[in-house]
């Protein structure tokens with residue numbers, strides 16, 4: 001399972017009266033050392049983002065608000081759909097996974113990443129990814 005995309009369900013602490021807290025810690029419930037964090041927001045509902053894969057990067061991605069849908073495909077053509085519809089759900093994406101991403105209007109995507117930004121780590125061409 002380690003090299004397949006999968007949902008990690010994170011613990012929450014709190015109550016409906018107080019609200020909740022969820023914690024991500026490197027090498028505890030995140031399977032890598034976090035080197036970069038980014039977030040995306042205000043993506044219109046009719047836009048598909050993503051459209052790339054990474055050579056080395058691993059990620060855990062949350063919908064801290066709203067609903068985010070991932071369609072993934074590996075080099076062998078195995079396709080999966082993951083729906084992030086709760087702040088306790090994190091999607092682990094290993095290296096070499098193509099992804100397309102769609103957002104509800106209020107969605108905020110939070111990404112914990114294993115590497116600093118490197119444009120040379122991206123496949124932005126699907127055929128190049130499949131033939132790598």
Ligand code: TYD
Nearest residue numbers: 036038040048049050051052101116117118
């Ligand atoms: P990209 O990874 O293509 O985003 P998405 O898959 O959500 O469409 O990144 C969008 C733009 O932001 C692209 O020009 C690269 C830039 N970028 C950085 O400069 N640093 C980063 O850490 C990230 C994630 C993106």
